[in-house]
Amino acid sequence: MRFITAFAFDIKFQWRHGFYFAYAFVCACYWILLNYIPEAYLHKSVILLTFSDPSALGLILAGGILLLERDQGIHDPLFVTPMRTRDYLFAKVASLSCLSLIAAWVIHLTSIGIPKSPVLFSVGVVLTSSLMTLLSISVVVRYHTINGFIMMSQVYALPLALPLLGFFDIWNTKLYLLPTEGTLLLLESAISDLTTVQIGYSLFILLIWNYGIYVWASYSYKKYVLGKIGEGRDGL
Amino acid sequence: MKKYLVLLMNDFRHAGTDPVLIVGFLGPLILIILTRFGFPMTAHWLETSYSFDLNPYRDFTSALFIVTIPMLLGMMTGLLMLDERDENIISYFAVTPLMRKGYLVYRLILPIVISAIWSVMFLLYSGLIEFHIEYLLMLVLLVIEAPCFAMLVAAFSANKVEGLALYKIGAIVFIAGPIVIFFVPDVWQWVAVWIPTFWPTKIFLEGSKGETFAAIYNFIIGFMVHIALLLMIIRLFIRRAD
Numbered sequence: 001m002r003f004i005t006a007f008a009f010d011i012k013f014q015w016r017h018g019f020y021f022a023y024a025f026v027c028a029c030y031w032i033l034l035n036y037i038p039e040a041y042l043h044k045s046v047i048l049l050t051f052s053d054p055s056a057l058g059l060i061l062a063g064g065i066l067l068l069e070r071d072q073g074i075h076d077p078l079f080v081t082p083m084r085t086r087d088y089l090f091a092k093v094a095s096l097s098c099l100s101l102i103a104a105w106v107i108h109l110t111s112i113g114i115p116k117s118p119v120l121f122s123v124g125v126v127l128t129s130s131l132m133t134l135l136s137i138s139v140v141v142r143y144h145t146i147n148g149f150i151m152m153s154q155v156y157a158l159p160l161a162l163p164l165l166g167f168f169d170i171w172n173t174k175l176y177l178l179p180t181e182g183t184l185l186l187l188e189s190a191i192s193d194l195t196t197v198q199i200g201y202s203l204f205i206l207l208i209w210n211y212g213i214y215v216w217a218s219y220s221y222k223k224y225v226l227g228k229i230g231e232g233r234d235g236l
Numbered sequence: 237m238k239k240y241l242v243l244l245m246n247d248f249r250h251a252g253t254d255p256v257l258i259v260g261f262l263g264p265l266i267l268i269i270l271t272r273f274g275f276p277m278t279a280h281w282l283e284t285s286y287s288f289d290l291n292p293y294r295d296f297t298s299a300l301f302i303v304t305i306p307m308l309l310g311m312m313t314g315l316l317m318l319d320e321r322d323e324n325i326i327s328y329f330a331v332t333p334l335m336r337k338g339y340l341v342y343r344l345i346l347p348i349v350i351s352a353i354w355s356v357m358f359l360l361y362s363g364l365i366e367f368h369i370e371y372l373l374m375l376v377l378l379v380i381e382a383p384c385f386a387m388l389v390a391a392f393s394a395n396k397v398e399g400l401a402l403y404k405i406g407a408i409v410f411i412a413g414p415i416v417i418f419f420v421p422d423v424w425q426w427v428a429v430w431i432p433t434f435w436p437t438k439i440f441l442e443g444s445k446g447e448t449f450a451a452i453y454n455f456i457i458g459f460m461v462h463i464a465l466l467l468m469i470i471r472l473f474i475r476r477a478d
Contacts, residue, residue: 016400017394017395017397017398017401018401019401021401022402022404022405023403023404025404025405025408026404026408029408029412036419040286041286061397061400061401064396064397064399064400065397068322068395068396068397071322071395071396072321102370106296124342128272144315145316145319146315146319146396146399146400147259147312147315147316147319150315150380151258151259168285168321169285
């Protein structure tokens with residue numbers, strides 16, 4: 001119940017602050033852009049756009065939300081209630097994943113059509129979005145300014161973009177230890193069939209990374225946000 | 237002047253913790269290096285892997301990257317101003333001898349200066365552009381775009397979260413300028429005259445073709461559009477801050 005309440009509040013918050021409007025605009029622009037991409041490059045372009053934007057939107061947005069909440073002193077009263085860190089983090093992850101999923105589907109439907117494997121495609125988007133959101137929270141609690149956070153979030157996320165080199169055949173080595181290798185496979189399920197091993201690997205690597213980053217986010221949040229409650233904004 | 241120097245020194249001191257200046261210097265530098273060395277490599281790779289010739293898009297790539305420099309600096313400044321407004325720092329400045337106007341002047345001059353330096357460096361060292369005198373007109377418009385973008389984010393957003401959403405939209409709109417100039421047929425291009433980056437890109441293209449008169453003509457219109465936009469957004473920001 002606490003999770004549902006926090007989730008509903010987060011969705012309303014994101015709606016009120018124009019996230020859905022912004023992504024409607026972004027999707028419209030991608031739709032126009034993809035209309036001009038030649039057929040031969042269309043599939044790779046759609047996967048690249050889905051990978052770099054809807055899937056990763058939590059990376060910047062989650063951090064911005066947390067910084068604002070901290071400025072407004074929301075965390076102090078929030079955790080006087082029965083709300084637990086787990087509910088708080090899951091609500092952020094779930095609400096931003098909803099936006100990611102809607103945007104990814106709109107981009108696909110308007111360019112290629114219904115993904116060949118809708119479930120795997122959706123799972124790929126959601127697990128990547130949750131990973132990026134949790135990474136964002138882990139990083140943002142250590143910084144006080146939005147610019148500082150944006151810069152550092154890019155530094156942390158940069159290695160996760162490395163599998164794109166293999167995706168574009170720039171090098172042939174697969175980086176199987178990185179979760180985004182699994183993301184790209186699941187996103188490709190929208191246009192081609194995956195083997196059972198590929199599906200198993202993708203789900204395994206994304207789930208393991210999600211769990212690891214969740215533990216880090218939870219620890220960081222407790223240490224840098226909850227640990228400072230009561231010190232006032234100056235203490236944060 | 238002394239009060240601005242004090243602020244500048246303060247910003248330099250805090251550059252490590254609030255990295256607007258670091259990004260302001262490093263971002264464009266990385267862009268120049270990537271363009272100089274990355275463009276030929278990418279062109280070669282696309283040619284061999286996909287039989288796609290990137291060279292006809294050399295001017296488009298240059299225009300796209302050069303408008304990114306003021307946009308990057310403007311975004312960082314706009315988000316910094318939102319941070320300062322969320323923390324009520326702007327209100328504190330308003331009651332110091334600097335006053336709100338001084339604060340705005342200081343915050344907007346810095347991205348103008350840094351944009352000017354890096355845009356010139358990009359023109360000279362990106363390896364993609366052959367210099368034409370008309371490009372100086374383009375530079376004037378480009379440096380006005382940094383404060384335009386900063387104020388756009390700061391004036392239309394109630395807080396930093398809205399600023400991030402707006403940045404997303406603003407970045408696409410700004411990038412649309414070069415795309416329209418290079419890929420949209422003649423008559424339809426005029427639909428995009430309200431996009432600031434439309435004008436410097438148009439001058440860039442005309443400069444590369446040696447059409448000096450057209451470049452001057454478009455500079456005059458573009459300059460008026462930029463100044464009108466900047467003044468309108470500044471007025472909105474001040475009203476919002478009140």
